[in-house]
Amino acid sequence: MNIFFCNVYVWFQNHKRFRLWFFVMIGLMVGLWLTALVFPLPEGAEELPMSLRVVDRHGQTLRVYISTEETYRLPVELYDVSPHLVDATLLFEDRWFYYHPGINPVAIMRAAWMNWHAGEVVSGGSTITQQLARMFSDRPRTLSSKLVEAALALQLEIRWSKTRILEEYLNRAPYGGNISGCEAASWMYFGKSARELGPGEAALLAALPQSPTIYRPDLAPEKARERRNEVLGRMLAQGSITEEQFERAIREDVPTERLMFPLHAPHFCDDIARRSLGRDPCVVTTINLETQVLAERLVDQHIQVLRGNGVHNAVVIVLENDSAAVRALVGSAGYFNTEDGGQVNGARALRSPGSTLKPFIYAIAIDEGTATPATMIEDIPVNYAGYSPKNYDERFHGQVTLRDALTHSMNVPAVNMTQQLGLTRFLELLERGGITTVEEGADYYGLSLILGGVGVTPLELTTLYSCLAREGIAKPYRMRENDPLVPGERLLSEGAVYILTDMLTEVQRPDFPQHWEATTGLPKVAWKTGTSYGHRDAWAVGYSPRWTVGVWVGNFSGEGRPELVGADAAGPLLFDLFAALEADGEAWYTRPASVERRSVCSLSGMNPGPGCEHTYMELALRDVNQGRECSYHQVFVVDNATGYRLCPECMVGRDWHEETVVVYPPRVANWMRAHGNPLPSIPAHFPQCPRIFEAGAPVIHSPAEEVRIVLRRSVPLEDQKISLDAAVAMDVETIYWFVDERLIYQGPPDAQVFYVPEAGRHTVVILDDQGRRAERELVVE
Numbered sequence: 001m002n003i004f005f006c007n008v009y010v011w012f013q014n015h016k017r018f019r020l021w022f023f024v025m026i027g028l029m030v031g032l033w034l035t036a037l038v039f040p041l042p043e044g045a046e047e048l049p050m051s052l053r054v055v056d057r058h059g060q061t062l063r064v065y066i067s068t069e070e071t072y073r074l075p076v077e078l079y080d081v082s083p084h085l086v087d088a089t090l091l092f093e094d095r096w097f098y099y100h101p102g103i104n105p106v107a108i109m110r111a112a113w114m115n116w117h118a119g120e121v122v123s124g125g126s127t128i129t130q131q132l133a134r135m136f137s138d139r140p141r142t143l144s145s146k147l148v149e150a151a152l153a154l155q156l157e158i159r160w161s162k163t164r165i166l167e168e169y170l171n172r173a174p175y176g177g178n179i180s181g182c183e184a185a186s187w188m189y190f191g192k193s194a195r196e197l198g199p200g201e202a203a204l205l206a207a208l209p210q211s212p213t214i215y216r217p218d219l220a221p222e223k224a225r226e227r228r229n230e231v232l233g234r235m236l237a238q239g240s241i242t243e244e245q246f247e248r249a250i251r252e253d254v255p256t257e258r259l260m261f262p263l264h265a266p267h268f269c270d271d272i273a274r275r276s277l278g279r280d281p282c283v284v285t286t287i288n289l290e291t292q293v294l295a296e297r298l299v300d301q302h303i304q305v306l307r308g309n310g311v312h313n314a315v316v317i318v319l320e321n322d323s324a325a326v327r328a329l330v331g332s333a334g335y336f337n338t339e340d341g342g343q344v345n346g347a348r349a350l351r352s353p354g355s356t357l358k359p360f361i362y363a364i365a366i367d368e369g370t371a372t373p374a375t376m377i378e379d380i381p382v383n384y385a386g387y388s389p390k391n392y393d394e395r396f397h398g399q400v401t402l403r404d405a406l407t408h409s410m411n412v413p414a415v416n417m418t419q420q421l422g423l424t425r426f427l428e429l430l431e432r433g434g435i436t437t438v439e440e441g442a443d444y445y446g447l448s449l450i451l452g453g454v455g456v457t458p459l460e461l462t463t464l465y466s467c468l469a470r471e472g473i474a475k476p477y478r479m480r481e482n483d484p485l486v487p488g489e490r491l492l493s494e495g496a497v498y499i500l501t502d503m504l505t506e507v508q509r510p511d512f513p514q515h516w517e518a519t520t521g522l523p524k525v526a527w528k529t530g531t532s533y534g535h536r537d538a539w540a541v542g543y544s545p546r547w548t549v550g551v552w553v554g555n556f557s558g559e560g561r562p563e564l565v566g567a568d569a570a571g572p573l574l575f576d577l578f579a580a581l582e583a584d585g586e587a588w589y590t591r592p593a594s595v596e597r598r599s600v601c602s603l604s605g606m607n608p609g610p611g612c613e614h615t616y617m618e619l620a621l622r623d624v625n626q627g628r629e630c631s632y633h634q635v636f637v638v639d640n641a642t643g644y645r646l647c648p649e650c651m652v653g654r655d656w657h658e659e660t661v662v663v664y665p666p667r668v669a670n671w672m673r674a675h676g677n678p679l680p681s682i683p684a685h686f687p688q689c690p691r692i693f694e695a696g697a698p699v700i701h702s703p704a705e706e707v708r709i710v711l712r713r714s715v716p717l718e719d720q721k722i723s724l725d726a727a728v729a730m731d732v733e734t735i736y737w738f739v740d741e742r743l744i745y746q747g748p749p750d751a752q753v754f755y756v757p758e759a760g761r762h763t764v765v766i767l768d769d770q771g772r773r774a775e776r777e778l779v780v781e
Contacts, residue, residue, distance in 0.1 A: 053283070062269050076194050135169075217254045267331025288328065309561060321543070322470075351536075362405075369624035374600040376400070383701065471498065499619045499620070547578070549577050601614070637658060
């Protein structure tokens with residue numbers, strides 16, 4: 001070895017001219033190396049705009065968006081590219097890629113000779129590295145541009161590895177039209193990823209970058225076939241493929257049209273794309289493609305039936321309860337249906353929820369111990385500062401149980417319960433449950449809020465119901481698989497939600513879809529329907545331990561249709577979804593220890609008293625709602641001789657017996673009396689008894705409390721009369737109305753009484769024949 005170096009040294013000493021050129025070349029190489037390190041690469045070399053690819057939770061493509069360069073380009077790493085495509089590209093473009101420093105003088109001289117001999121450009125001498133350098137900027141094809149590209153190619157070779165250069169080339173190369181990169185080309189020509197390409201497919205793609213327009217298979221299939229076969233011949237000659245692979249690839253058809261990328265959950269993907277802001281070329285979402293396809297298919301079938309009735313759109317949300325993940329989202333019935341607003345994302349559109357909020361006010365009442373499913377709620381005409389709600393069927397029932405009020409979706413009982421509990425607690429629950437559209441206070445919305453007087457989105461309403469599915473735990477919905485899993489916040493007790501779920505699970509309900517055919521084997525679902533004012537929105541929201549599903553049906557234009565009733569328009573779609581989602585034998589909720597079954601009076605819903613002959617078993621919270629004894633079945637002491645009712649003051653020395661009489665609350669009794677319903681007769685109190693009882697005093701309905709009446713000068717006073725109305729006890733036969741101590745009316749309590757108003761502040765008094773009274777201030781301006 002020492003002798004070798006000595007000989008080299010002697011040779012250099014004897015050849016001074018060569019020694020000079022050697023050191024010049026060394027200096028040039030060092031200078032080039034330093035230049036490559038000092039000067040930055042061209043703009044765009046380090047960052048490559050990619051198409052956004054949105055995939056489902058398992059990596060299956062939902063949608064691909066065009067990049068900022070108006071091309072379809074999907075990122076791929078070299079190890080994830082088919083070896084056939086790598087071999088074909090190197091053989092066709094740059095056989096000596098791994099041996100040259102970025103430019104290949106031999107290839108340049110060969111190309112120059114061939115072009116001169118042919119009289120035209122028939123071959124290029126650019127290496128893959130030079131072609132990559134050309135992709136960084138759009139330069140004219142001149143000699144100066146070639147020199148710049150050569151210098152840049154040398155710079156790339158110094159700064160990047162061969163693997164990086166080849167990978168960048170395959171991600172940037174043009175493959176015809178607006179297709180850039182081999183991954184996008186593989187999907188759009190063959191419907192598969194680049195790692196799955198066979199020899200024939202790889203040969204076709206390898207031939208495209210040199211002349212992507214001339215050999216584009218969807219425009220010139222025969223030219224593309226010839227070019228592909230040429231590449232296959234080179235691969236066979238170099239031993240990259242076998243004879244059998246060559247023969248099979250030669251016989252393959254050339255694609256004659258570009259394939260479209262998959263398009264599933266387009267509204268969901270659009271939402272993801274707007275929020276991605278180019279930060280990640282691939283977003284893994286919570287969507288489950290199988291569930292999404294199922295929901296899309298069922299929506300399409302459902303709307304095909306309703307479209308003849310002027311109903312054009314539907315929205316479906318499928319939430320998985322444990323993970324709070326959106327597993328399917330259908331934003332409209334047809335994304336490309338511009339006539340019906342198909343690209344509107346109905347999942348985020350504000351709509352009136354109708355009756356779907358009612359379960360939550362009852363859940364609060366149960367949770368706070370205010371009520372049980374057996375609690376009686378008044379269902380009679382009411383007036384709250386000018387607001388007079390009515391039931392859907394415009395009928396009243398006097399009083400109903402909370403269970404019947406919910407399952408029959410009655411409006412008046414829901415408003416009465418909201419008035420009793422107050423709107424503040426209800427609004428707080430909505431906000432904590434994920435409803436972000438509640439931005440004002442209780443005074444702004446008023447009691448109509450419980451009947452749909454606020455806009456909500458289907459996505460947020462479904463999220464709110466998922467709180468019930470988790471037995472009172474609220475969680476924000478998740479749209480990306482890497483969104484954090486949160487423990488959630490308890491909004492309602494487990495026991496209260498179990499009782500509510502029991503009521504919402506009843507199958508024999510008046511709002512059950514009349515025409516739904518799959519009633520046999522119906523999956524167990526807790527559900528609620530809703531219909532907005534004017535029949536503009538039809539809702540059905542349901543849940544099971546695993547799923548929460550929200551369905552909205554209507555028109556994005558806001559056009560109402562008689563067919564838009566929650567039970568008939570949205571209910572069947574809800575149950576079709578659950579029938580497909582739920583597996584046989586799905587476990588249901590277990591009754592918690594905090595819930596018991598207790599005996600209640602069949603008439604009052606209270607704990608049975610001595611006079612309650614008929615009872616039934618109903619659910620209640622064990623420690624929260626102890627209940628009170630029935631006040632409807634009252635036991636009276638009746639004088640045997642006169643039939644009068646005796647009190648402790650006047651029963652001494654008289655023969656008496658006990659009688660049980662049903663005594664309804666004054667407002668209910670008043671309504672029953674006014675509508676001809678027979679009431680039990682309460683014996684009159686012994687007239688010679690001096691005692692006056694305060695219990696059962698009249699309750700004034702009109703004029704309302706703290707009301708101000710403004711008289712209109714252009715209207716006669718007779719036409720501005722004020723109704724005097726009050727509820728009285730069942731034993732009252734005569735009432736007396738006074739205004740400022742002036743008698744206005746004397747007679748039976750079921751008559752209509754009016755007062756011709758006078759300007760000023762007045763005192764209105766009602767007196768019954770038992771001496772009980774009530775009064776109210778009235779201001780007339």
